[in-house]
Amino acid sequence: xxxxxxxxxxxxxxxDALKRFERYxxxxxxxxxxxxxxxxxxxxxxxxxxxxxxxxxxxxxxxxAVFGEDVSIENIVxxxxxxxxxxxxxxxxxxxxxSIDIEVASYDLFITPLWVDRAVEKxxxxxxxxxxxxxxxxxxxxxxxELRTTTQRVNLFEKVKIPEAKENIRKIRIHLGDQQTAAxxxxxxxxxxxxxxxxx
Numbered sequence: 001x002x003x004x005x006x007x008x009x010x011x012x013x014x015x016d017a018l019k020r021f022e023r024y025x026x027x028x029x030x031x032x033x034x035x036x037x038x039x040x041x042x043x044x045x046x047x048x049x050x051x052x053x054x055x056x057x058x059x060x061x062x063x064x065a066v067f068g069e070d071v072s073i074e075n076i077v078x079x080x081x082x083x084x085x086x087x088x089x090x091x092x093x094x095x096x097x098x099s100i101d102i103e104v105a106s107y108d109l110f111i112t113p114l115w116v117d118r119a120v121e122k123x124x125x126x127x128x129x130x131x132x133x134x135x136x137x138x139x140x141x142x143x144x145x146e147l148r149t150t151t152q153r154v155n156l157f158e159k160v161k162i163p164e165a166k167e168n169i170r171k172i173r174i175h176l177g178d179q180q181t182a183a184x185x186x187x188x189x190x191x192x193x194x195x196x197x198x199x200x
Contacts, residue, residue, distance in 0.1 A: 004168050006171070006176070011172040011176065014169045014172065018162065018166065021157050021165060025162070028153050032154055034090045035092075035146055036147065038143060039140060042136055042140045053129035053130065056129065057122075063118070075105065076107055076120055077103070077105075077127065078102070079101070079102055080101040080103050082131045084097060084135065085098050090146065091146070092143055094139045094142050104124070
């Protein structure tokens with residue numbers, strides 16, 4: 001009972017609050033479902049990119065193992081920048097991978113083995129996939145934080161705020177009903193006294 005006044009004004013206030021909670025809850029539930037769906041999509045995309053990266057790395061490793069020549073291909077390719085865009089999913093600002101700017105150092109085509117050209121292309125592919133995977137991980141983490149917050153809000157509304165408002169409304173109605181009944185009884189008693197007084 002503590003914290004609420006047992007008045008008609010408080011009853012109206014609690015009813016208004018209940019309406020707000022019940023109106024806002026479906027929006028939160030929808031946002032939660034949307035976030036869950038998007039997180040699954042991001043995880044799927046991340047798995048696909050990881051698989052493509054593993055395959056490309058496997059091919060590159062095979063070339064290095066087969067040809068085994070002493071060529072330091074890691075120093076040939078370097079990442080200059082990663083171009084990101086900004087997206088918004090269910091109110092969450094997320095980074096979106098656009099492209100990667102890679103610099104290929106010049107190397108002597110006459111003394112460098114032929115397979116290095118193809119290896120450089122694979123390294124560029126792997127670097128782009130690495131950058132995209134990292135951005136997808138950031139997306140997933142940001143979306144997971146928002147999902148956790150939204151889930152907490154849904155639970156707060158479903159398990160605390162709505163039941164609390166309903167219980168407060170019930171208590172106030174009982175109290176106001178009791179007061180009304182008491183007023184009617186007092187009125188009848190007063191009327192009986194008046195009637196008895198005039199009869200005497």
